[in-house]
């Protein structure tokens with residue numbers, strides 16, 4: 579059958595797919611366009627090398643996160659249909675996002691309009707409300723982890739590197755930009771970390787740079803824990819947008835604007851496309 583459900587339950591092998599063009603490189607291997615032969619369903623096939631997974635001790639995390647991701651069903655969360663492996667590689671069968679990587683789009687546009695930003699932020703808030711409802715947090719919502727579907731809708735596509743990158747982020751030199759104070763101060767944290775990261779993302783959509791960016795790690799760290807939030811004079815951004823961001827980037831995690839309140843904020847109500855699709 580051509581419907582997606584046939585893509586899910588089977589024991590898969592590479593022979594079930596026609597492999598198409600490479601879509602790019604993920605953290606642990608390449609991603610290819612692929613078509614499942616029986617259903618003709620187009621998917622993205624993410625190939626991870628076991629050797630690299632072992633080196634970085636992420637296998638158990640990958641298994642747990644694949645387990646979580648395969649059960650999430652939301653229009654703004656990239657689907658994981660299944661996985662299989664051979665001697666050397668693990669293959670993830672993922673939803674293909676036809677319009678590619680959001681961070682490339684942001685680099686190209688420098689920054690987004692208030693309508694486009696609000697539309698994306700509202701759809702991510704809805705996806706996070708869904709995740710939190712299932713006690714799933716740590717969706718690592720930075721631009722690099724967001725993809726754009728065929729209709730222009732945003733898809734959270736990190737399914738688990740958040741835990742991985744979160745751990746490595748503490749030890750690795752990767753960007754701290756998205757971490758809220760409680761994470762950089764490594765005290766325990768809850769779903770409100772995602773509200774902070776969504777606030778950072780909203781700022782970056784509107785200004786083209788994250789709010790606490792600094793040359794040195796230590797400076798970014800200090801700016802985050804001090805919530806050193808400044809709004810540049812350019813590009814011109816409405817006070818409603820700044821008000822929303824200021825209610826999300828709050829040090830005390832219990833005081834951050836709850837996601838369902840975000841959806842009622844005037845800036846979102848006045849600027850976000852109800853469909854979650856930004857047509858430009």
Ligand SMILES: CC(C)NC(=O)[C@H]1CCC[C@H]1Nc1nc(Nc2ccc(C(=O)N(C)C3CCN(C)CC3)cc2)ncc1C(F)(F)F
Pocket residue numbers: 600601602603604609622623624656672673674675676677678679722723724725735736
């Ligand atoms: C979230 C995660 C951190 N990121 C990733 O995994 C990355 C790593 C490599 C690709 C992407 N992974 C995915 N990408 C797509 N779609 C897609 C990507 C790129 C283009 C694109 O612009 N080109 C091909 C262009 C076409 C023009 N030429 C010039 C440059 C490449 C078009 C469509 N769907 C699903 C996935 C997924 F996630 F399921 F694997």
